[in-house]
Structures are given as structure tokens and as C-alpha cells.
Amino acid sequence: MARIGILGFLHETNTFAPGPTTLDRFIEADAWPGLVEGPALLDATHAMNLAVSGFMAALRGTGHTLVPLLWCSANPSGPVADAAFETVVARIEDLLCQAGPLDALFLDLHGSMVTESLDDAEGELLRRLRAITGPAMPYVAALDFHAIITQAMVDQTQAMVAYHSYPHVDMADTGARAARMMQRLLAGEVFHAAWKKLDFLVSMPWQSTLGQEPAGRIMARARTLEAPDRPEVQFIPGFPNSDTPESGPAILAYARTPDLAQAGVQALAADVTGLQQAFSGTLHTPDEALQIVRTQAARRTILADTQDNPGGGGSGDTTGMLQALLDHRLQNAAVALLCDAPFSLAAHQAGVGTTIRHPLGGRNTPGGPPVEGDFEVLALGDGKFTGTGPFYQGCRMDLGPMARVRICGVDVLISSRKQQAADQAMFHHLGANPQDYSILVLKSSVHFRADFGALADRILVVKAPGANTADLHELRYTRLRPGVTIL
Structure with missing residues (x-):
């Protein structure tokens, strides 16, 4: 039986977002655990919808020994500070050297980490680990749906498996897929990789595999x-808000022969190329969206505040949608989650039932100005609760002090740490039920669809100010390879 090292180091880097992402962002918990080492990793990630959790669960009882090293992640944001990257990698190297003889290594990676100095941080991490373990040790990596595949990543691993779904409801399942590949490698099987980079970029809101085309159809074809x-055989759409030479989707396959792997890549690539123009949708301005709400009846409307999606590098504190609701005098609406630690602290100091005057949100650019007015404090929470929806299932969140306040008939759910609104437990933690509102403004691009989508008669993607630019034509790319098309 094998001794398998377990590690994770995840960050989705929006190179257009203000940075850098510092070490403390990896150390602190949010929806996922903070930096954790050794045996504590087992409990910290147990029964969560995470690839590392699914990998370990799939191998329990098989006789293999799991050797937990380190796991950490940071919310999507600007480029990772070189000092943060070097600190985490040095610690991983130390733990790997101290672990004793290992037969294999599992890596829970995002796949689109960019640092102040590195376009391909995962490739660099893998190269450094190979210098310790040698080239023969089986490496199996789990990757995000938005990973940016590079030749270094392919060369330095025996297998990589990416999520099939967006919303990522299959992260734990992806870990189980990685475990199956690991077992086959440990049994002596050899897999040949083939891959192809595609020369276009797809905006995040149009990558959804849940009830939207063409991503769902492409994933079904891959199976x-x-x-x-x-x-x-994998279609990996990539993270479009990353300005690097390798940005863009990829097709990746593993097979028992090189020809079989290449045939899978070519077949899927032909399908994706034929469908690439179908990656499209409508972005509404806040006024356009609210005019639709006013004039076209619906039981419940979800307005996706996609450009302030913390899951794509948004700050989580923009006020464009909240101000638009107030300007249009719409009520029975909720905005979630708006990140403002000082406001939440003020609400906690004042207490439930009080009314406070304190500027809300708009602390980052773009996204201001703060909303001023009288806020009734309706509910308070410590920000510690467990995710119940398909995406955040089992995640033990730690979002800092939270509050629910009301201004002019609009409820605002506030956290102290940014997190996209993708789980109804965020409402329940603050004594609210999303079904009680006729308008839900959710700071999310796609993940909200997993737990909130069924509640809505209508979903509109709204383009209010924020760092997670949805219309890619508005970004000034300077480092894409020649020939890349922006859809």
C-alpha cells in the first residue's frame, strides 16, 4: 500500500483587480478553511465539497496511508504577492522533506494563480516539488473549472482532473475522480496526456453548465x-480575467496510448470550436434591469451583481445595485453579501432594534460611493455557520461579524470578510429567508444558480461597477498571445 502526500494551494487571480493578495488572505478562514498543516488538515476539510475532501474520502478504507502536508486558499483577488507565494511554497517544501518516503502526491490546485513575478505559479510550484521528489513519483492534481492549463503543468504531473460543473457542485466528486486516477497509476498503469489550447476568451457569466448553453452540451459531449x-476528456474554459500569454480554454485528455488521447482532444476541440459563438448573453445596466422588474411581472427576480462577484476578484462592497434599488424606490428586496467590517462592527455595537447612521460600502474602487442614511439593525450573527447548498455544502464558514439591516424597504446582508452570495445559509444565519423577497441582488456570477436559481422566475445579469469586469471588451489586455479572440 502507498503513502500519499496531500496538499493544497489555491488562488484564482484576477490580474485586473487591485492587488497584491497578501499572506494573511491565505491564513484566514472564509467559506473554506484557513491555512492548515499536518493532521489538522483532515478535520478542517472533512465532509466538505472540496476536491481535497473528496480525494481523501475516496481512499479511506483502501489501505493507503494519507500524509496531510498543508492546505490553504485565498478568495479570488489581484496577483499574489511574491512574498506570500514564497512563504507558502517554502513551507510546503519543508513539510514534504519531513514527511518521510512517499509513493505519490495529490495536489488540490486552482490552476490560474498568478503572482507579481510568475504567470504560471502552479507550474513553478510543481517544478520545485519535482526537485525534491524526482520525476517518477505519481502526481495527480485536481483543478478548478477555470484553470489555465500550461505545458509545465501537464509535463510535471501524471494526471490532472478539473471540475465538470459551473456552479462547482462537483468539487468533492472531482477529488474522487483524482483518487481513481491515482489508484490506477499506483497499480502500474501509464496514461498519456494530450491537450490543446483554444484561442478565445469566454466571460464568466456565459460559462455556466447549469441550464445554459453551450457549456452544458460540451460537458455532456466530453463524457x-x-x-x-x-x-x-475535459473541456476547461479558463479564467478570462487573467491577462497572461496562456489565458484561454483548453481541451485535456488522458488515455492508455498517445493516439487515443489525441483523438479525444481533436474530437472535443472540433465540437467546442463549432459552438464558440454560442457563448453569449445579455448584460443589463442597473436601470435597465430595474425597469424590467417594474414593468414585467414576476414572482421573484434574481439580479446577479456579477461585476462585484468576490468569486471573480470583486471587492464585495460596491454599492451600485443597492443605490439603484433606492433610487427606483423598490422594496421587498435584499442585497447579499456586502462586505463592510466597520459597518458590521457598528451594527453590533448598536444592537438589534436600533437605527444607525453609518456609511455603508464603497470603500474600494471601482464601486462607490458609500450609501448614507438611516439603517435599522434587524439581525446580527458571528459569521460562523455551515453551508447547506450544493456548492458550499459542508463548508464551515467564518465570515466575521455579520448584520442584516434595512433602509427604505431594502434589506442588506453584511459580512466582515468577502464571500459571494451562493448559499441560502447566509440568509438563514441572519434570520432571513430568501423566499420572502421579490427581488434578490446576489453578488455572484454563476455559483448562486446552484442554491438560488430554482427560487427565481427570472434571472438578469447586471453590469454595475466592480472589479470583476463582465464585458471582456472593456479590459485592456496587453499580454495575450497573438490570435486570441474575445467573445
Whole structure:
């Protein structure tokens, strides 16, 4: 039986967002655990919808020994500070050297980390680990749906498996897929990789696989190309808010022969190329969206505040949608989650039932100015609760002091640490039920669809100010390789 090292180091880098992302962002908990080492990793990630959790669960009882090293992540944001990257990698290297003989290594990675100095941080991490373990040790990595595949990542691993779904409801399942690949490698099987980079960028809101086309159709087609001798054929759309030479989607396959892997890549690439123009949708201004709400009846409307999605590098504190609701005098609405630690502290100091005057949000650019007015404090929470929806299932959140306040008939759910509104437990923690509102403004691009989508008669994607630019034509790319098209 094998001794398998377990580690994770995740960050989705929006190179257009103000940075840098510092070490403390990896140390602190949010929806996912903060930096954790050694055996504590087992409990910290137990029964969560995370790839590391699914990998370990799939191998329990198999006789293999799991050797937990380190796991950490930071919310999507600007480039990772070089000092933060070097600190975490040095610690991983130390723990790997101290772990004793290992037979294999599992890596829970995002796949689109960019630092102040590195375009391909995962490739660099893998190169450094290989210098310690040698080239023969089986490495299996789990990747995010938005990973940016590079040749270094392919060369330095025996297998990489990416999420199939967006919303990422299958993160734990992806870990289980990685475990199956690991077991086959440890049994002596050899898989050949083939891959192809595609020369276009797809905006995040149009990458959804849940009830939207063409991503769902492409994923279904990929499954038809898989077989025991070709266990993985993957479409990995990439993270479009990353300005690097390798940015863009990729097709990746693993098979028992090079020809079989290449055939899978070519077949899926042809399908994706034929469908690439179908990656599109409508972005509404706040006024346009609220005019639709006013004039076209619906039981419940979700307005996706996509450009302030913390899951894409948004600050989580923009006020454009809240101010638009107030300007249009719409009530029975809720905005979630708006990140403002000083405001939440003021609400806690005042207490439930009080009315406070304190500027709300708009502390970052773009996204201001703060909203001023009288806020009734309706509910308070410590920000510690467990996710119940398909995406955040089992995640033990720690979002700092939270509050629910009301201004002119609009409820605002406030956290002290930014997190996209993708789980109804965020409402329940503050004594609210999302079904009680006719308008839900959710700071999220796609993940909200997993737990909130069924509540809505209508979903509108809204383009209010924020760092997670949804219309990619508005970004000034300077480092894309020649020939890349922006859809």
C-alpha cells in the first residue's frame, strides 16, 4: 500500500483587480478553511465539497496511508504577492522533506494563480516539488473549472482532473475522480496526456453548465468520449480575467496510448470550436434591469451583481445595485453579501432594534460611493455557520461579524470578510429567508444558480461597477498571445 502526500494551494487571480493578495488572505478562514498543516488538515476539510475532501474520502478504507502536508486558499483577488507565494511554497517544501518516503502526491490546485513575478505559479510550484521528489513519483492534481492549463503543468504531473460543473457542485466528486486516477497509476498503469489550447476568451457569466448553453452540451459531449482506456476528456474554459500569454480554454485528455488521447482532444476541440459563438448573453445596466422588474411581472427576480462577484476578484462592497434599488424606490428586496467590517462592527455595537447612521460600502474602487442614511439593525450573527447548498455544502464558514439591516424597504446582508452570495445559509444565519423577497441582488456570477436559481422566475445579469469586469471588451489586455479572440 502507498503513502500519499496531500496538499493544497489555491488562488484564482484576477490580474485586473487591485492587488497584491497578501499572506494573511491565505491564513484566514472564509467559506473554506484557513491555512492548515499536518493532521489538522483532515478535520478542517472533512465532509466538505472540496476536491481535497473528496480525494481523501475516496481512499479511506483502501489501505493507503494519507500524509496531510498543508492546505490553504485565498478568495479570488489581484496577483499574489511574491512574498506570500514564497512563504507558502517554502513551507510546503519543508513539510514534504519531513514527511518521510512517499509513493505519490495529490495536489488540490486552482490552476490560474498568478503572482507579481510568475504567470504560471502552479507550474513553478510543481517544478520545485519535482526537485525534491524526482520525476517518477505519481502526481495527480485536481483543478478548478477555470484553470489555465500550461505545458509545465501537464509535463510535471501524471494526471490532472478539473471540475465538470459551473456552479462547482462537483468539487468533492472531482477529488474522487483524482483518487481513481491515482489508484490506477499506483497499480502500474501509464496514461498519456494530450491537450490543446483554444484561442478565445469566454466571460464568466456565459460559462455556466447549469441550464445554459453551450457549456452544458460540451460537458455532456466530453463524457461520451470517455472510456476505460481514455478515462478523462475535459473541456476547461479558463479564467478570462487573467491577462497572461496562456489565458484561454483548453481541451485535456488522458488515455492508455498517445493516439487515443489525441483523438479525444481533436474530437472535443472540433465540437467546442463549432459552438464558440454560442457563448453569449445579455448584460443589463442597473436601470435597465430595474425597469424590467417594474414593468414585467414576476414572482421573484434574481439580479446577479456579477461585476462585484468576490468569486471573480470583486471587492464585495460596491454599492451600485443597492443605490439603484433606492433610487427606483423598490422594496421587498435584499442585497447579499456586502462586505463592510466597520459597518458590521457598528451594527453590533448598536444592537438589534436600533437605527444607525453609518456609511455603508464603497470603500474600494471601482464601486462607490458609500450609501448614507438611516439603517435599522434587524439581525446580527458571528459569521460562523455551515453551508447547506450544493456548492458550499459542508463548508464551515467564518465570515466575521455579520448584520442584516434595512433602509427604505431594502434589506442588506453584511459580512466582515468577502464571500459571494451562493448559499441560502447566509440568509438563514441572519434570520432571513430568501423566499420572502421579490427581488434578490446576489453578488455572484454563476455559483448562486446552484442554491438560488430554482427560487427565481427570472434571472438578469447586471453590469454595475466592480472589479470583476463582465464585458471582456472593456479590459485592456496587453499580454495575450497573438490570435486570441474575445467573445
